[in-house]
Structure formats: structure tokens, C-alpha cells
Amino acid sequence: MLQPGRLFTLLVLALTARLSAAYEDVELVPGRHYKAREVRPVHNLVRKYMRYSTAASSFVDIAHGWTSCGLACNSPDVQDVALNLTWHVDVPLSDGLIGIHTHDKEIVVAWAGTHRYRALLTDMSVMTVPYMGTAGNVHSGFLDSVRGVSKVVESHLRRLMADYPDYMVVFTGHSKGGAEAALGALDLVRRIDGLKPRVRVWTFGEPRLGDIQFANIYNRELGAITYRVTSAADPVVAMPPRFLFDYCHHNLEIWISSAEGDIYVGQNYAECAEDPLASSSVDFYDRSILWHKNYLGLPPPDHAEAEFSW
Numbered sequence: 001m002l003q004p005g006r007l008f009t010l011l012v013l014a015l016t017a018r019l020s021a022a023y024e025d026v027e028l029v030p031g032r033h034y035k036a037r038e039v040r041p042v043h044n045l046v047r048k049y050m051r052y053s054t055a056a057s058s059f060v061d062i063a064h065g066w067t068s069c070g071l072a073c074n075s076p077d078v079q080d081v082a083l084n085l086t087w088h089v090d091v092p093l094s095d096g097l098i099g100i101h102t103h104d105k106e107i108v109v110a111w112a113g114t115h116r117y118r119a120l121l122t123d124m125s126v127m128t129v130p131y132m133g134t135a136g137n138v139h140s141g142f143l144d145s146v147r148g149v150s151k152v153v154e155s156h157l158r159r160l161m162a163d164y165p166d167y168m169v170v171f172t173g174h175s176k177g178g179a180e181a182a183l184g185a186l187d188l189v190r191r192i193d194g195l196k197p198r199v200r201v202w203t204f205g206e207p208r209l210g211d212i213q214f215a216n217i218y219n220r221e222l223g224a225i226t227y228r229v230t231s232a233a234d235p236v237v238a239m240p241p242r243f244l245f246d247y248c249h250h251n252l253e254i255w256i257s258s259a260e261g262d263i264y265v266g267q268n269y270a271e272c273a274e275d276p277l278a279s280s281s282v283d284f285y286d287r288s289i290l291w292h293k294n295y296l297g298l299p300p301p302d303h304a305e306a307e308f309s310w
Contacts (some may be wrong), residue, residue, distance in 0.1 A: 111173035136214030178203030248272035
């Protein structure tokens with residue numbers, strides 16, 4: 001039987017662990033299939049970051065906190081985040097938030113998906129433009145959306161990184177928001193000293209961002225710390241099509257291959273040979289937008305109430 005003093009010590013240690021939990025990378029082997037029961041920790045992270053992505057798409061008003069976006073923000077994961085910044089820009093269109101999760105020691109940068117009608121114009125701006133003087137070309141609509149808010153995001157992020165020096169910085173987003181999260185992370189690691197060792201990127205239903213050269217640039221910079229999650233027969237991850245302006249996905253793909261949550265980890269190939277056993281194995285005509293709206297049950301059904309506005 002535990003002595004009262006020993007029990008108190010264990011409770012203090014447990015509480016300390018609870019208060020000082022830190023980000024931990026998941027260990028997944030490219031080319032391997034996992035049954036759902038083997039990857040419950042991955043499922044937990046997918047649901048957690050999808051909730052942030054959902055919250056970013058729900059018109060969060062920083063003055064009213066999480067009460068301003070309805071049921072989409074009721075989960076404990078979201079409630080534990082203290083809002084630091086929200087942005088809602090019309091031209092070029094971009095919405096998102098920055099928050100602090102003290103328990104998980106994370107600075108969260110979440111970008112909103114296509115939840116406004118005018119965002120469709122951004123999605124359709126598929127003409128590519130050169131990326132920062134490199135040989136790579138990138139989706140002009142997504143790049144404009146990121147660049148339109150990059151200065152304010154950078155300013156807040158610099159301050160928060162100084163205030164929370166041991167926190168990880170997690171960029172996340174669903175659909176259009178996933179594309180902007182990846183581009184935003186890539187832009188900011190080039191401008192903020194010390195960000196790259198602390199950053200992780202989790203995207204969901206992310207469309208292709210640019211051409212083969214851009215994908216190679218992304219892979220060299222952030223491919224090892226980016227988790228590009230795709231869901232079964234999601235059609236958005238197959239857009240824009242490969243034949244259009246040489247579009248190509250970056251690494252690393254985590255394909256949720258079944259409704260039960262089985263996972264296949266796409267292998268990294270050179271020159272944009274997207275793994276034929278991952279999401280690209282699904283014929284385009286067999287895809288359904290319902291899969292774009294179902295990442296292990298998220299976004300929640302009520303999220304539709306936030307879509308669409310102008």
C-alpha cells in the first residue's frame with residue numbers, strides 16, 4: 001500500500017507531467033501499411049490538428065474567444081488554446097488564427113479552408129508563378145493569400161517564439177488552409193531565424209501546391225517534418241491535375257485508406273513519382289467530396305453552418 005507521502009509525490013509528478021507535456025513526433029515508416037489499432041496516437045494528432053483547422057474556418061472573433069464559432073470550437077483541444085491573433089482578410093482572401101497551447105507547449109498557426117464563396121476564386125487561380133526567384137513555380141492564388149498576411153503573422157510569431165522559447169510551432173490547415181499552412185511555413189522558416197528546428201506542418205486534404213521543382217524545394221526544406229494527411233477517396237488532393245503546369249505533391253503523405261482509420265505511409269520518390277499505393281491509387285471518378293469532409297469524423301457536421309459566406 002502506498003504511503004500518503006509517496007502518493008502525494010506521485011500525484012505531483014503526474015500533474016507536472018500533465019502541465020509540461022511537449023510535442024512528440026510520430027514514427028511512421030514510408031511504404032508501410034498500418035492497421036487502425038496500431039496508429040491510435042496518430043489518429044489523436046489528426047483529430048487534434050483537424051479541430052484547429054476547423055476552428056480557423058469558423059469566423060473566430062478574438063474579442064469573444066471560442067464562443068464566436070459555435071460547436072466547432074467546443075472540443076477540449078480547442079478550448080485549451082489561448083487566442084493570440086485572428087485574421088480575416090478579403091483581398092487577397094485569407095482567414096486564420098494563432099494560439100498558444102500551454103499544456104502541449106505549442107504555438108498553433110491554423111489557416112482556414114474554403115469556407116467563403118470568394119475563396120473559390122483563390123482555389124481556381126491555378127496559374128503558377130515563380131517562387132522567390134527559384135526554378136520552382138507555385139499556385140498563384142495560394143501564394144497571394146499567404147503573402148497578404150505574412151507580415152502580421154511573422155510579427156506575432158517572432159514575439160511568441162521569444163516569449164515561449166521551448167514551444168514547438170505547428171502550422172496546420174484543411175483543404176485551401178492546408179496549402180496555405182505549408183506555404184506559410186516554408187516562407188517563414190526562410191525569414192525567422194531559429195524557426196526551422198521548432199516547426200512542424202500538419203495538413204489535411206491539401207491540394208497540390210506547385211510544380212516538380214517547387215516540390216523538390218519544399219522536400220529539401222520541410223519534407224521531413226511535414227505530415228500531409230489524405231483521406232481515402234478525397235478528390236481535392238488530386239487537384240490541380242498533374243498534367244496542368246506540371247503540378248506535383250511534396251512529401252510526406254499519410255493516407256487514411258479506410259473509414260476505420262487504417263493508414264498507408266507514402267514512399268518518397270524523386271521527380272514527383274507520387275506513390276501509386278497511396279491516395280493516387282484511387283481513380284478520380286471513384287472519388288467523393290464526402291471524403292474531403294471526413295478526416296476520422298472531422299470536420300464535425302455542425303461545421304457546415306459556418307459555410308458559406310461571402
